[in-house]
Amino acid sequence: MKKFEEKTLNTNKIFEGKIINLQVDEVELPDGKIAKREIVKHPGAVAVIALTTENKIVMVEQYRKPLERSLLEIPAGKLEPGEKPELSVVRELEEETGYAAGKLEHLISFYTSPGFADELIHLYIATDLQKVEHPLSGDEDEFVELEEVTLEQAIKYVEEKRIYDAKTVYAVLYLQLKMGMN
Structure with a gap:
C-alpha cells in the first residue's frame, strides 16, 4: 500500500476533449472518510x-x-x-x-x-x-x-x-x- 493512498470508489467522466479529459473521482481517504477529487487527465x-x-x-x-x-x-x-x-x-x-x-x-x-x-x-x-x-x-x-x-x-x-x-x-x-x- 502506498503511504496516504486514496482508494478510488467511483469515477465520473465529465469531459473528453482534444487536449485534456476531466473526471471526478470519489475516493476513500486513509481515515475511512469519503472525498471527491477533480482530476485533469493529460497525455503528457x-x-x-x-x-x-x-x-x-x-x-x-x-x-x-x-x-x-x-x-x-x-x-x-x-x-x-x-x-x-x-x-x-x-x-x-x-x-x-x-x-x-x-x-x-x-x-x-x-x-x-x-x-x-x-x-x-x-x-x-x-x-x-x-x-x-x-x-x-x-x-x-x-x-x-x-x-x-x-x-x-x-x-x-x-x-x-x-x-x-x-x-x-x-x-x-x-x-x-x-x-x-x-
Missing part, C-alpha cells in the same frame, strides 16, 4: 531547451488564452497517442522552430500540477542545431514567433514576467545553475 508533453552555437536559447512567443496574454516559452508540445517522448521532442522542435538537433539529451521529467492533473513533461536539451530546409508545419491553430535570447536576457524576462510558465522558468534556472551564474 515534451519541452526542449534549444541552444544555438552562440549559446542563445531558442524560444517561441505565443498567446495563451487562459492567461489572456502572450508568453515567451521554450518549445513544447503534447505527446500524440502512443508517441514516445524522444520522437515527440524532435517533431516539436522542428515544427515550432525549424531546427533539428545534432545532439539531444533528456534532462528530467516532472509533473506540472499534481494537485489536480497528471500531466508529465519530459524536458530535453538540444545542441548542435541545424536549420531544416523544409520543416514540418506546426498546428494550424498555433501562431508563434521565434526569439533567440541570451541567458542574461532570459533571467531578466523571468523577473519581468515575460517568461512566466513553470517549464520555461525551470529551464532558465537549470541553465543558470549549469553555467554557474548568480
Whole structure:
C-alpha cells in the first residue's frame, strides 16, 4: 500500500476533449472518510531547451488564452497517442522552430500540477542545431514567433514576467545553475 493512498470508489467522466479529459473521482481517504477529487487527465508533453552555437536559447512567443496574454516559452508540445517522448521532442522542435538537433539529451521529467492533473513533461536539451530546409508545419491553430535570447536576457524576462510558465522558468534556472551564474 502506498503511504496516504486514496482508494478510488467511483469515477465520473465529465469531459473528453482534444487536449485534456476531466473526471471526478470519489475516493476513500486513509481515515475511512469519503472525498471527491477533480482530476485533469493529460497525455503528457515534451519541452526542449534549444541552444544555438552562440549559446542563445531558442524560444517561441505565443498567446495563451487562459492567461489572456502572450508568453515567451521554450518549445513544447503534447505527446500524440502512443508517441514516445524522444520522437515527440524532435517533431516539436522542428515544427515550432525549424531546427533539428545534432545532439539531444533528456534532462528530467516532472509533473506540472499534481494537485489536480497528471500531466508529465519530459524536458530535453538540444545542441548542435541545424536549420531544416523544409520543416514540418506546426498546428494550424498555433501562431508563434521565434526569439533567440541570451541567458542574461532570459533571467531578466523571468523577473519581468515575460517568461512566466513553470517549464520555461525551470529551464532558465537549470541553465543558470549549469553555467554557474548568480
